[in-house]
Amino acid sequence: MSNDIYIDSHPPSPERQAELLHKIADQIVKRKLTVPAIMFFESVKPLSFVGSQALVFLQPIVQAFLNRKEYDEIVLMMEERENVEKLLCEIEKQEAEWQDRERAEKDAAKAKRKAEGKKTFWEWIKNCASISKW
Numbered sequence: 001m002s003n004d005i006y007i008d009s010h011p012p013s014p015e016r017q018a019e020l021l022h023k024i025a026d027q028i029v030k031r032k033l034t035v036p037a038i039m040f041f042e043s044v045k046p047l048s049f050v051g052s053q054a055l056v057f058l059q060p061i062v063q064a065f066l067n068r069k070e071y072d073e074i075v076l077m078m079e080e081r082e083n084v085e086k087l088l089c090e091i092e093k094q095e096a097e098w099q100d101r102e103r104a105e106k107d108a109a110k111a112k113r114k115a116e117g118k119k120t121f122w123e124w125i126k127n128c129a130s131i132s133k134w
Helices: 013-032 034-057 068-078 081-115 123-134
Strands: none
Touching: 013 034, 013 068, 013 081, 034 068, 034 081, 068 081
């Protein structure tokens, strides 16, 4: 297919929808836009059809960044309110996974510093305070 518009076609399969929602959520979480995205999607959920039509209007601009077929599939998906809710759940799930990874990395770094005998900033401050006895 050349530059045909996919809007008149059927919505993507449930597997494809899950893949697209995962991809969108991944990009939102990577850019650390979770809170603004959740606020935005929660506020426009009742107007999901109108919002999907706004996406059609913005298509020429957004297609500089996205594949046209994927964009059209997203537009079709966002017409249904339940897909907006699925997207919100996926964003929240990926954000929780990201926070768990961050926490694990920080704990590992802290354990490594402790094993090397390095003190934390607050331990250093306590040590200085006890030496000088302010």
